[in-house]
Amino acid sequence: MLASAAMISGEMGRVQAVGLEPTDSPESFAERVEAAIDAGRPTLVLTDLYGGTPHNVVCAMARHHDVRCISGVNLGLLLEALTTTDALDDALVERLLPVARDGIVDSTGRLSLSRD
């Protein structure tokens, strides 16, 4: 997903992907997320499944770290997050959520022409 984002938006700022491996424990995964976040700066974390282990681990980290987690990541959301210059606050998160949702469309269903 980062490679696709780079293809579209070119140079990317401070962004890292942290993958959950089949052999990971929640603790070993949390260590890699902690290594990836910038201590002292707010970090936006985008996870795929709501309720999945990356989501659960990041939510648990929010107690001690300045992280915001949005689940249901898609490329549209990632691009919007990468290109914004706004500070990471509630208002930014509120603006990002509809971007992610609006990227989910019944695309062929919108075609007005019927098939041959």
Add this chain to the structure above:
Amino acid sequence: MGLRLVRVDDRLIHGQVATIWLKAVGASRVIIVDDRTARDDFLREVIELAAPAGVAVEIHDVATGAQRMKEASQAAEAAFVLMRSPTTALQLREAGVAFDVLNIGGIGAGPDRKPLYRNISASQAELEAMRRLEQMGTRVELRIVADDKPVAFSSVDRG
């Protein structure tokens, strides 16, 4: 109905995995036995947030969990029990909770753990807990997803 599945998974409830297992065993109640989570309101909330809609979740320490499992084993409703480690399962068994099968679903790598089978690792204490459970009459089976065939712990234990 009672206890439909007693499972070790160090991620506890996580995403679709919980949904699939709940469907596979026909349970709508999850009993989590984990001292650390039970005593930490913040972690409790994170776990409750991860639960699929319409599923009742209880989080208990070992003492209360043992009591709840005994009650749930007699109840009409089917329950699914989750814990992080086989050592917790042994504590429950020693507290008088009867269960015929312990499902080992996920134990990630850690500093004291060695690979056991596929992506499942175990520490020396966890291996010993599983051996003790087998001696006490609980069959320990490794089964990561519901579609997998269960593999007997005794067949992969080299200790």
